[in-house]
Amino acid sequence: MLFRGHGKGLAVIAVLLGMSASMSVSAKAGDVLYASLGEAARSPIGWVEFCAENASECRGGSSQPRDIVMSQTAWRDLLRVNKWVNEAIKPITDMDHWGVIEKWSLPTDGYGDCEDYVLLKRKMLIDAGWPREALLITVVRDKKGDGHAVLTVKSDKGEFVLDNQNENVLAWTETGYRFVKRQSQSDPNIWVSLGDSRPAVATASSRDR
Template sequence: MRRMPILAAIAAAAIVIASPAAHAGLLGAPIGLLSAIQRIKFEAPALAPMAHTIFCLRYEDECRARLLFRGGPILLTEARWADLKDVNLAVNRAIIPERNELGLAGETWLIDPERGDCNDYAVTKRHRLLKRGWPARTLLLGEVVIPSGEHHLVLLVRTKSGDLVLDNLTPQIRPWSRAPYRWVRIQSPGNPRYWTTVAQRGV
């Protein structure tokens, strides 16, 4: 990552200091300056996961390109931070974890199922935040590889304080830079049906 100009760094630090309540609780402590300014870098167009294409046929409104889709990350206010914590906790508790033993052949992405895997948690969190008025451009499904080598789906939330990860494997909402995953592809903020690859950290 390129070094920020000194004035920009000071300004970013001032933003973090000015709104500590909105950031408190990330990994149990306020996020630092570097975490606050680090964001996903979209790279090249990528094929959407086949299961997501099927998901869009089932839930057309979830994949609708919206007229107000343009714009950048959203300001992380105290109310929005409360939204994230509430939805993340509620969905993690509501869905009974059930492993998909059939691989790609058995992969379905469902909103609010009684039982499900990571895909169901991620799309349900996105759905609930959309219902609360969050812009679709800030709620991106992301495919990652976890340390065990398995592919996994999470929800990335784009805020002006940095990109945050909502994950069913942990109750914590983590800055993108602190999630120990390799990113494979992610929804485009310009259109939820399109996906892109992700630049490696530090590039």
């Protein structure tokens, strides 16, 4: 079972987040810190079906959007969670895993595709005390134009991306992706467009790691 033995790890993260530290990540001059939000967008079918089976993972949080204060400690914990999940989960397509084209699920058996990595990172951070409103599942187009899912972390220093294809946590402008849509901060079940109107289905391939 994937989560067995990691309660202590999550507790350590929660303790670390309570410590103050100076910020080691600074914005460069001319950086666009935040993505421009557009109109309401259709929720991915994978998210809708996931929520039908996992209602507790899809509850709305505070109606007041909250950003993370990106301290040095918070930054280290983002790197730790991103790296741990990327190494712990083995990539597999939904067709090979479940026999269907698209299925979002927490990767409790140790296998998943891009959105499953995102769901686990989101869960670990929420369980460690991070506000849901700052952890936004995001659909992008990767450098080959394929649909892909990442986790956007919205902070006072800008928006950063946790990605199963990169062990580093990058500013959203440094990923090379085209951002299509993501969850609203006010409600995880409302999605908003990010300027690319073409549909993108977040499916994985054998290289989706």
